[in-house]
Amino acid sequence: MKGILNMNHQLEHDRKTRQKIVKVARDLFMELGYRAVSTRRIADVCGITQPTLYHHFKNKKELYMEVLKSELLDMQTALDRIIKRFENHLEECLFQVTYYILINKPAGIGQMFHDIEKELGKEQQEEIKKRWIEAYQAPIASIFEKGIREGKLRNPAEFGSDPVLSSYLLLNLISSRNTDHPVPEPVAKAQARLYTNVLLYGLASPDEETKK
Template identity: 40%
Template sequence: MSKQPKTLKKEDGEKTRKLIMETARALFMEYGYRAVSTRKIAQVCKITQPALYHHFSNKQAIYLEMLRVDLEQMKLSLSSIINNKKDLQECLQHIIYYLLKTYPYNLNQLFHDIKHEIADENQKVLRQWWEEACLAPISALLQTASEEGSVHVPANTSVKQYAYLLMSLVSQSEMEKLGSEAEVKEKAQFLSEFIMFGISTTFRDKKKA
């Protein structure tokens, strides 16, 4: 009987920690890092600031842990998609669909906040997490496809540039606030075709359809 209250307390603590990160993510993306205070996060969570500080020492700690958790999940999900899809276009389409459905960030806002608001040593950590979670698996996929002849990557262009392009397109699409499942699937198909075949082929095929 004596262990039950401790178990409940631990579960409540985990729920509160998750709530803080989810609330902070929404506020950071809507207002930007600088405009959001720990007081505001606590108010929206309906907890006290001391309760928030029990889980996180400051606002930057919330931001770092929020991104660490999100990027770790992204890394696992993208690896799973890549390992289970043999066709390149299908794989790209599923990657983009996943990102459109689950990726909560506007890249312009995210990178601006990291550059101007986050301590230099933490910026390096975040860049490493970002590389490992997103750019590395997509770049590796495109590199393999290039070596197999599935796609052509110009000699003066790196596959990493295409990975950045993909993420930028996904970020811009996120701002469109795609509503229905059909819209998300159509956008994922269009962007996968654009990445693979380029603007001329993509639009030519659209006109034929």
């Protein structure tokens, strides 16, 4: 009994250090990019030495994978919660999702894509892509799917859109370059409103489309 408790003690210590490393690495990687962050820098911020990193992680890429996994898991949890909460109001749901991502992923999302594509091996890419779909694409696509089913959105067959494509459109709008990060809250709110408005209703003046 005492053995188990003590073992837990040690394991917990290990777990804490590991978590700290992941947390620090996450902040640095997301802000500066994979290549721009050295293992020494991560270790310094953590208050440990660089070789100690290699006691907890096989190598830099594996640490980065861990960072991505935690990042994506958090996002998935958050988006699922938001979508469930606003599931009966398409427009508000889209807005809330947009707003959340805008607030919580300042420069991170574009950076992430860059690094996944350029720095990871093919098999690692596959794994992260799978998790990225679970975290971002699938939840958002589910919103559009519901909208199409209920006739609130255009027929994909006519317009060339579909739930998955639409989710990419929204995400591309969000990962924008026009603002300096981080964005203050009211600005983010206005931005999120603009993005969802444009995505739903377009920029053309209301009487223009009927002429088409």
